[in-house]
Every structure is written in structure tokens, then in C-alpha cells.
Amino acid sequence: MTNDAKQMTNDKLNKPSSSDGMKRVDGRLKVTGAARYSAEFNVKGIAYGVLVGSTIAKGTVKSVDTKMAESAPGVLAAITHFNCPKPPGYQSADPNAKGPVKVFFDDKILYNGHPVALVVADTFERATYAASLVKAQYVAEKHHTSLKDNMANAVSPHDDGEYKRSIVDAWQSAPIKVEQEYTLPSEVHNPMELHGIVARWDAADKITVWTKTQGVKDTQNTISQTFKIPLDNVQVNSKFVGGAFGSALQVWAHEIAALIGAKVVKRPVKLILTRADMFTSVGYRPHTWQKIGIGATADGKLVGISHQAVGQTSTYEDFAEGPADVSRQVYACPNVSTSNKILSLDVGSPIWMRGPGPATGTFALESAMDELSYALNIDPIELRLRNYAETDPESGKPFSGKNLREAYKMGAENIGWSDRSPKPGSVMKDGWLVGYGVSGGIFGADREPATVKATMMADGTLILQTAVSDIGPGTATAMVSIGAETMGIPVDRVKFDLGDSSLPPAPQQGGSTITSSVGSAVYMACNDLKEKFQQLIGNGGTNKPDYVKVLKQHNLPKLEVTTASQAGKEVDKYAMYSWSVHFIKLMVNPATGVIRLDKVTCVADSGRIISPKTARSQVVGGAIMGIGMALTEETVIDHRYGKVVNSNFADYHVPVNADIPQIDALFVNKPDLNINPIGAKGIAEIATIGMAAAVTNAVYNATGKRVRDLPVTPDKLV
Amino acid sequence: MEDKNANFVSGAPGEEPEIDLGPKDNSRRTFLKQSALITAVALAPAPAVKAAEMHFDERVAEAFEKMPLKMEVNGVAKSLMVEPRSTLLDILREQLDLTGTKKGCDYGQCGACTVHVDGHRVNACLTLGIMVNGKKVTTIEGLAKGEVLHPMQEAFLKHDGFQCGYCTPGQIMSAVACIREGHANTEMEIREYMSGNICRCGAYPNIVNAIQEVKGGGFVV
Numbered sequence: 001m002t003n004d005a006k007q008m009t010n011d012k013l014n015k016p017s018s019s020d021g022m023k024r025v026d027g028r029l030k031v032t033g034a035a036r037y038s039a040e041f042n043v044k045g046i047a048y049g050v051l052v053g054s055t056i057a058k059g060t061v062k063s064v065d066t067k068m069a070e071s072a073p074g075v076l077a078a079i080t081h082f083n084c085p086k087p088p089g090y091q092s093a094d095p096n097a098k099g100p101v102k103v104f105f106d107d108k109i110l111y112n113g114h115p116v117a118l119v120v121a122d123t124f125e126r127a128t129y130a131a132s133l134v135k136a137q138y139v140a141e142k143h144h145t146s147l148k149d150n151m152a153n154a155v156s157p158h159d160d161g162e163y164k165r166s167i168v169d170a171w172q173s174a175p176i177k178v179e180q181e182y183t184l185p186s187e188v189h190n191p192m193e194l195h196g197i198v199a200r201w202d203a204a205d206k207i208t209v210w211t212k213t214q215g216v217k218d219t220q221n222t223i224s225q226t227f228k229i230p231l232d233n234v235q236v237n238s239k240f241v242g243g244a245f246g247s248a249l250q251v252w253a254h255e256i257a258a259l260i261g262a263k264v265v266k267r268p269v270k271l272i273l274t275r276a277d278m279f280t281s282v283g284y285r286p287h288t289w290q291k292i293g294i295g296a297t298a299d300g301k302l303v304g305i306s307h308q309a310v311g312q313t314s315t316y317e318d319f320a321e322g323p324a325d326v327s328r329q330v331y332a333c334p335n336v337s338t339s340n341k342i343l344s345l346d347v348g349s350p351i352w353m354r355g356p357g358p359a360t361g362t363f364a365l366e367s368a369m370d371e372l373s374y375a376l377n378i379d380p381i382e383l384r385l386r387n388y389a390e391t392d393p394e395s396g397k398p399f400s401g402k403n404l405r406e407a408y409k410m411g412a413e414n415i416g417w418s419d420r421s422p423k424p425g426s427v428m429k430d431g432w433l434v435g436y437g438v439s440g441g442i443f444g445a446d447r448e449p450a451t452v453k454a455t456m457m458a459d460g461t462l463i464l465q466t467a468v469s470d471i472g473p474g475t476a477t478a479m480v481s482i483g484a485e486t487m488g489i490p491v492d493r494v495k496f497d498l499g500d501s502s503l504p505p506a507p508q509q510g511g512s513t514i515t516s517s518v519g520s521a522v523y524m525a526c527n528d529l530k531e532k533f534q535q536l537i538g539n540g541g542t543n544k545p546d547y548v549k550v551l552k553q554h555n556l557p558k559l560e561v562t563t564a565s566q567a568g569k570e571v572d573k574y575a576m577y578s579w580s581v582h583f584i585k586l587m588v589n590p591a592t593g594v595i596r597l598d599k600v601t602c603v604a605d606s607g608r609i610i611s612p613k614t615a616r617s618q619v620v621g622g623a624i625m626g627i628g629m630a631l632t633e634e635t636v637i638d639h640r641y642g643k644v645v646n647s648n649f650a651d652y653h654v655p656v657n658a659d660i661p662q663i664d665a666l667f668v669n670k671p672d673l674n675i676n677p678i679g680a681k682g683i684a685e686i687a688t689i690g691m692a693a694a695v696t697n698a699v700y701n702a703t704g705k706r707v708r709d710l711p712v713t714p715d716k717l718v
Numbered sequence: 719m720e721d722k723n724a725n726f727v728s729g730a731p732g733e734e735p736e737i738d739l740g741p742k743d744n745s746r747r748t749f750l751k752q753s754a755l756i757t758a759v760a761l762a763p764a765p766a767v768k769a770a771e772m773h774f775d776e777r778v779a780e781a782f783e784k785m786p787l788k789m790e791v792n793g794v795a796k797s798l799m800v801e802p803r804s805t806l807l808d809i810l811r812e813q814l815d816l817t818g819t820k821k822g823c824d825y826g827q828c829g830a831c832t833v834h835v836d837g838h839r840v841n842a843c844l845t846l847g848i849m850v851n852g853k854k855v856t857t858i859e860g861l862a863k864g865e866v867l868h869p870m871q872e873a874f875l876k877h878d879g880f881q882c883g884y885c886t887p888g889q890i891m892s893a894v895a896c897i898r899e900g901h902a903n904t905e906m907e908i909r910e911y912m913s914g915n916i917c918r919c920g921a922y923p924n925i926v927n928a929i930q931e932v933k934g935g936g937f938v939v
Binding site: 018019023024026027028029030031032033034035036037040042123124125129189190191192193194240241242243245272274275471472473474613614616617618620621622623624625648649650654655656657658659660661662663 | 801803804808811812815816817818819820821822823824825827828830857858859861862867871874875876877878880881882883884885886887890905908909910912913914915916917918919920921922923924925926927
């Protein structure tokens, strides 16, 4: 699968029908309901845990009355910090160090909804009812949950200071300039599967969990450290993950709580968060304020960019996603300064959410570029091309692969960009204002260490094993595809085994790294396996041996290899990114402010496309998450209580089917062989990154109204 | 700057306000007694009311609070004893181990729990088990005929109408009902009538394509 690799023609790949290509290898299990997700393993003797959250945002727990709960039918235990057996890892941790919530460890309340009790009962209904009987009393302290009101207290995070390239604020001296502020509310991942766990103690020092995680190895490690039991005695299973988008990148308080509960009641405990808990207890994209100053010469050459950002974090963890960094990377611009600050508030910690950093950062940068294009009276695509970075503006290194010009061209043709009027608010069709918008996305293309065990069985089945998770992108399908192609066997002869901490190590499924990392490991393991067959055959062998025959001739039940793979010196040589361009055509009702998306086109420049069907779905899904960011999603906190007040799907609006038109996902599909032997780069993040600005830019083109605080709800347009 | 009304609930810092979050006596016994005295006599199971009146201990009362539930699930007759408060969703998932029907919100807002009751789509999380007494329930596990997938399942596979697969059973049950109801005549109509089923992975266009193929193919659903 190197240069001479079989490559699908782009003509076929870019036909916008998802009916082409190989079906998902786990699809049948998913469409028949046979796929079991984390908390669906109804193991023997199971009990049910329900958490009780605090009703204040900051302070201490004075008392928790659990008497009524304990006398309710079926209740096995009510656990609070007063009676909780403390995990040894909590006790040995530095009490002053920042880190995740230590559940039931002390009396501190860190956010509204902080767990104060766990009730365990023999049925879910009984546990839920008994939890409602728990009465907590608090000593409340004054809390701060508003980003806007506390911005002056923002600080630079430890590992990410200020960045300056040449002259600071050079943009101010440019003949044409724009300076604006952009804000993004908190957004919640809200995967459809609620976070849940089945926790079981197999012995005093042995644990098995079925939990929702993007990294079984990382979860295994955290549990091992928290309870101080040997790593090999912790078995983590996560075969199917019902979406995550970043929310399952760490072990959360409820998972440790379930393990504590299981230890206390000496039974396996199932604990599933409520949808409301999903808004406070498993992270979110942080509420972020940004300010951009950008200036250009009259012919559209950028003179300078200044990009500041302040994002919220909790008081107990310094989460920083660095949204302003995109302004260092995207355009050839001589003078750039960026600043990323964080503000500690009395809220639950944020965590990475699809496109972390650039999704927020490009909303500001790509909005500002659009504003600049109107100030210059230059087409927004043309402005971007005039400032096209041929080499990485930050490091000066060549790109491992960048074909963004082609992506602009493909997308512009597909959306019908030539029909766009450069004059905002000038096109009306059937009583609706029509507008077009464009915006780009960028995300680092990393390759993490991964190990794959490849086994050829006597019956000709190839088994590939590694401890990766598949949260939905179709990892198993892509890996089977690589394995089949490399070994020269049909895809239905390949099995991919994942989501099990006892398998060889793989990275967390995050940061768009899996196809590059695990895909390369699969490719290399299969080549090693072929080599082993060649050695068996001798005399140089044949390029496509009959594996079944060879094993039979040598009287072997199977032949296996375990291959470790990681990035090499190329990381020093090249700047590595995936790129995207998003195009939107939309209509705005001038009377009601209602926005109707008419056409969406996304182009990904992300190396070779391994699995066309699932790649296309990835791009479409990522685009929809970006549309939600632009148009509907907003977490609302009532600052009097520091409480999220719209923690359900009726009040927090994710896009639904009626909101979404057909979306064309196109691929440049040029292998980037400088980054890995399969030439593939990530798609998941770039599908979302840049979409929000494409939408707001189209809204401006349609109406002449520039919305700089997301989401663009109809009230902002009338 | 400071948050306005930051301590609306709890008074000024330094004080130690006591917050009582629960009603004085929130036991089921009290509820049942009150219910019996007011209007719910007909709704509360008689033995349970009786037990409450007689000050039976909660743990004794529980034995009387289950009600018989007879229903047909995927063509198989089921005879259960369930608490009146148990939802059809929790009964399917926790008592019958039919985990194909998913829990996504428990408020009827996401559609992941969609099943058919006597052929019509309902949110199993908003349906108490005892409400389907004597009825036929079809879940995703009962849609295929043995090894032969339902045309909608095939179409979801072909058009990749899902990613993580968690909302998928609900989407498929809804999609089948959408066609049966006569609400799958145009793309816009499908989008409208499938909007009770949220897909966070964003497979909506593919779901629409799958439904259009089944509808256009003239399959009996």
C-alpha cells in the first residue's frame, strides 16, 4: 500500500452516495440491537447505583441524612464521604495538586451537581427512589460561574504562554483592518449513549469493568492507580461505545463511585448517568471569549494578526485547549501574536470536544477573515489563496502534505460559488434571503505508538487485535480493509478485535490519530506476517501465498506476529496537518430570522481515504456537529445557583433531522506518505473545525448581519 | 466583578444556612395514603394501599406492590410481575435483557427507546410497563425474520445510516413506522417525521436516503 498502492479514483470516491463501498463490519450487530454497550452487560448479581448531586456550586457538605434512603425497600447501601472507604490512590495523592474530582473523599463541593451520595439498591427503580430521599445540608460559599463577569481573573496556563512572531500589533498599522470579539457558549458532547459502567470486584485486588471509554488502556491505568491494585488485575471492556466526541477521554467520578459501591455491597454495580448529569459531570467544550485584530494591504496580503482567547475551566483542573493557536498556523502572515488564557470558575471541568482548540479558534479567525474580505472587497476564497501558506508559518518546515488549493476548487464548484453575490443582503428567492459562506479548518496530524497482533488461522481467517476503542467512526471497518488489502484476502476473512484492555496497546481514540496510528500498525503487522509466511515457504516464496495451504503443509494451527509501530524522524522534518474547507448555502427568512440550510459541501484534504463509506459519514457527522455549534447549541447557567438550567434535549438543542439537508463530503484523496506508510491522516476533527464560521459567514452574506456570539438563533437576525 | 445574587439560596458567606432539600415525610406510605384519600384510589393497587393504611413496614409493603403484566414481546408471550412505576424501557432492558432498545434521555426527548406497541411507534421511556398489558411489543430484536434482515435494516447498512449505532435501533423502529404512517412521501416529510430521533453522530442524510430507498422499493414494512 505504498506509492503503487491501489487507489480509488476520485470520481468514484466523490460521488455523494453513501451506498458505495464496504459495509461496516459491525453494522449487522448495530442494526439488529445485538451490539452491547458498556452498561448493558447484565452480569450475575447486579445491583444499581444512583448518584445524588449537590445543589450548591461551592462550599462544604455539613451533613447527609441517608436514614430514609437506607430504610427504603431494596436498598443495599448509601455511601457519602462520611462513610466511604477511601481508595488508597486518593489518600496518597498530593492534597494540593490539581486533578479530577476525588469522589466521596472529602466535604468539598466544587460545582453544582458534585456527587454527595451514592445509593445502591437491588433495582434501578428502588435506587432512584431511595436517592430522592437523601437529604444533604451544606455550608455554602460564594460561587463564581460567569465567564463574562470574571474575565479579569484569567491567567496563562502553565504550559502554554504567549506567542509572538515579529512585530506585535503590526496589524494596527495596516491600511485595511478589522478588530472584533467573538464568543462561544459552552457546548456539551451529548453522545446518545449515556455514560455508564458495570463495575465488578472479582477479588480483593481484582476488578472487571464494562465502561464507556475512548481508551481502555488509559482507563485500566487510572483504575489501577486509584485502587492501588496491579495493572494486570484490572480488566476494562468497551467493545461498543455509543459516541463520545471527547467525553470519554478520562475516568470520571461516577466510574470510581460505582467501583466503591460495588466494593461496599459486594455485588457488581451498574451506574448510568442521567442526561442532566451529562451536562455537568463528563466535560464540555468551554465557554470562550476571543478577540482578533487583523490587517492587510489593499491588495489583500496579510500584515498581521493578533488573537486573544479566554476559556473557562474549573477550580480543580487547568484545562486549556489553546484556541488562538490556529492564527499561528493557517496563513502566511509575517506578524502574529497569540494569547490563550484560562479562567477558573466553580463549574465542572471541561474536556476536549471534537476539534478541541481549532473548532473554537477558527470560528474567530475565519469570521475575521470573512469580515476582512468584505472590507477589502476581495472574494473570501481569493483572500485565502493570496495568503496561502506554502510552508508552515510557525516552524518554517515543509508540510508533509497539503493540497488545499484543490480543496477550495472542488468545494467552490460543488456549492456553486460563482452564484454568490459579493453584496450582502442582495439576493432574495421566494421571500428568503440567500447567502453563501466559506471557512477552513486545520488539525494536527499525529501518529501515536500502536501495537497490533496479527494471527492467520488454519481456516484462513486473519485476526487483528489491539486495545483501541471504536466510538463510531468505523475504526474496525477501516482496519479490516487495510488488513485484507495488505494480505490479499477478502474482507470477510478478517476479524478485528478491540475494546479490551488485555490486548496489545493502542492510543486513545482521540485527536484524529487512530487511522494513522493503528492503521499503520495493522499494515506493518500484516507485512511482518507475510514475511513470516515467506520464510516458511522458502525460495523467495510467492507474493500471494495460499495461507491455508501453507499452514496445512507445515502442520501449523496458526501463524502470528505482534508488531509495534510509531512515528519516526519524519516528525522533525515536516509540519503535519489535515485540512478542510466548508461551504454553506443557506436561506434566511427576513421576517422571522429562521435559517434554512440549503446546501452543505465539505472537502477534506486528509491524505488517502481508506474506507470511503465510513469516511464520508465521518465528514457529514462532523459537519452536523459544527452546524449545531453555529445555530443551536448553548449551555445556559443560572448564575444565581451556578446551575445548568437547560440540561436536557428539549432545552439544549442539538441538530435534528429536519435541520439538516443532504451534505456533500468530498475528498482530495492524495496519500501523505511522509507521515506514515498508508498515507492516511485524520478526518474527525477537521469535519467540525471551521464549520461554525462557514455558517455565520453565509448568514452575513444573506442578511448583512454579522453574528459574533454563537449560536445564531433567529432573535439575533430580526 | 462579582456574580449577581451569587448566594441567592444560601445567604451571605460566613453564615451556615441549613438547606432542607426534601419534604418532611416523603415515604411511599404517606404518598399512598394521601393518594387513597384523594383521587388515586382507583389507580393505586389495592393491596398496597391496604398495607400502607395498616402501617406495614415498607419492606413488607413492597411485596404487595407488584402488578401482573402480560404482554407479547417479539412474538413471545411474557408474564411478569412489575412495579407500576417501572417503565417499559427499563423492563425490556433490565428484566428481559433486551438491551437493543436504548436509553438516551429517559424524558421522551431523543427517541433512542422507540419500540412498536401494537404496530405504532412509542417512546418506551415514557410508557409504564403496565400500560402495555395485553399488547404486542416489537423491539429491534424482533424486526428481522430469523437471519433475514428487515429491508430497513438492510437499507441502514447500505446507506451507512449510523456511526456509533446507539440511536440506531430507535431510528430503525421509527423509520419503519414513518413509512407505515404514510409520512415518508418526500425528503422534507421524512426529515420532519424522523426529528423525534436524535443522532449525535450526524447520520441524518444517510437515514433519509435509507428510508427513501425502502419506501421507493415498495417493500412491505
